Amino acid sequence: MARGAAGVGKSTVVVLDNGAGFCKAGIGGEADPSLVMPNCMARPRSAKKWVFGDQISEVQDIQGISIRRAMDRGYLINPDTEKEIWDRIFKTHLKIRPSECSLLLVEPLFSIPAIQKSTDEIIFEEFGFQSLYVGNAPALTHNYHAECAPESFLAKSNCSLVVDAGFSFTHAAPVFDGFVVNHAAKRMNLGGKALTNYLKELVSYRAWNMMDETYIMEDVKEKLCFCSLDISTDLDIARRRGRSNYYQCDYILPDGIKYKRGFVKDPDAAAAYISKRQRLDSEVEEGVQEVISREAEAPREELRTIGKAGIPTKADQQVLTLTNERFLVPEMLFHPADLGMNEAGLAECIVRAVKACHPSLYPVLYSNVLLTGGSTLFHGFKERLETELRPLVPDEFQVSVQSVDNPLLAAWKGGSLLAASQEFQKAAVTKKEYEECGSMRCRRRFML
Template identity: 30%
Template sequence: MEDNPLFILDNGGYQYKAGLSINDKPIVFPNGLVKCKNDRKRVYIGSEFAELQDKVGLYYQLAFEKGYLVNWDVEFQVWEQMFSGNCCNLSIPETDLILTDPNCNIPAVKDCSYEVVYEYFGFNGLYKTSSSGLVALDSLERENKKLCLVVDSGYSFTHILPYVDGKLVADNVVRIDVGGKLLTNQLKDWITYRQLNVLEETFIINQVKEDCCFISLSTKLDFEIAKRSIPINTIKCEYVLPDYVTLSKGQKLKPGQFSMTQYPDNQMITLNTERFVIPEILFNPSGIEINQMGISEAVNYVIEKFNEPFQGGLFSNIKPIGGNVLFSGFKERLYSDVRSNCDASFDVNVNMSPNPLIEAWFCSKRNEEYLRKLIITKKDYDEHGVNYCKKKFLNFYHLND
């Protein structure tokens, strides 16, 4: 008997990563509704964002708030557009769905996804987990590593998540309220205060952040470099903001490349210490008066809550995922900090995939055969109800077991 098509939806707070398991890679689009300042009548839903040419003054209405899916009226529209012939063109009654949800890590809000998936859309079957759960499963099934520490740093938050035998140790999870949204907003505030009002340009400044920012391996040294003049100052750079007429994407200029004749109608900004101070918030939230641990400190804290037999396996299998880990220098900084604060007898390995943003989707694709066995069909849901699904999907590891 031929298997049903399997649709994998890594449903992130800012972007969704989606596609059939037979696809080579997922599509990635905003998980929400977008309006443009110059065309207020049209609402761009999900993948329709690709049709938007002028990205000045964008307004977002996202399905997620503070990392949790709460705006179901928005999500309905995004999913309907995604599943339709205009995007993925699914035959829903014959399709099984793998769905990620941060609520599987720490159940914190009312979960309507079962009713939506089974009753409203009518999928044939569902398996629900978290992005980190898929990464831990991949580590267990393909690498035979029973211990795994996932660092999931995305749009709304950063989670430090320990796994044993593919199951989350929920009592030892740490959440840090720093994500990509906070970093972008902080950069908007600083540029607005120091140079140019960009408070309404979230999309553009997010692109500036991704193009220009990096994780410092020595903030003291980089501050000294930033005080100097070019060419000794290798940190300072100019950035040309797009006008979506002559320039459709912002452009980072190298030192000495500045030319107003080349970009006569575009506004330019200068970045210096902002390039490394913004992502430094991930490692030192107290710098902007957030009284929480940074990523490296939280990793050591979580692992040290375990007995020694567990610690070695967790230190040796740290897996970062999410958009924030794409900053240049993230892997090296995390390794350096964790290594310097743990016992010398432990091996520390930070195992980062080539594309951490879509790693959870690929983990699901690689483990399709295993995941199919965990799917609960609509028939089983109709017979047993929501609580049956929750017991199957929310499967935690208890250290006292």
């Protein structure tokens, strides 16, 4: 599909990736979305009025802020809230008239007919769009990656196994000839929301009660969590005391007075594990051990009060200290059974998806595992998945895991390419067709 310029008036195509965590919206043909905003409404503890996701950054006191989402577990459960959010996106941010535009909507796989019907009613009857095309994230991500790397094996074979780890769920979906092989796609009911909830439980048990601080804990998760490459070794390190435990770091909680937002106390110290993994030189390791020994000799009280200019200390601020929580939270995706969840791990989920396809596709799918979705942004995710997947795959097959350039926006960018192509006009359902045939008959065209 060739990249083209978006038209105006009746030829304008709005591309909306309606994720449970974030809405990504813009005009078809453009390189990037015009807007990325949380797909929710929020109400501060001290206010009676609900605000939209893009207004949360303006809220003065985010402690105890209530979050109301239109989607749960990947399904639309509150059409009225979603309609309000879309209305703000279309009229306030994109400044378009829906009756003069077409819509390309990115929906999750396996949406049930009742929800599809409700969605179509909002699009055609409430907003009055001229036409609609519904796509899914795995297929659009595959097409976008193939367009960006036309000489790659993925593009030449036109086949991949897309791992879409989002806010509500994780899909392992084989894509062949640009379309998802629906019968082979596998779903894990684990995503960014479950990881945030698990992090809330861990820190609430050990430190502050953060069960009502979803917004703050999402920020903690995104800034501090990472995937372990050797869980037993990392647990050993996390048990150490003092500076030799380089996984320990502090997050300064907002107090509603001096600090309106939380932040990592020492970003360099929080990212120390990255350099530790990369330092294989013995001389560097000797230097690190010398520094660690010297710091370990410092008095405890001195370490508690030493701080950089402008950085609060533990003595007078609310400090959330994290250690093994940083890598135990993403561990849910790889071994959910260890936490008592009746779910297969991500690597096993991928193997099951591949085995549901024709055997001739096995080598191609294992060689083209493509990552997308916000939950794949944890540092070390790609390497950890390769480590988990390799023992489960026969030796004669090569395993190659790769990520798109921007996992959070890849599906939207794939939709933008499609919206600017001639295929969109051929495949889209017009408002007239919807009124004549109804939602279910029109939806068959999208092969979802």
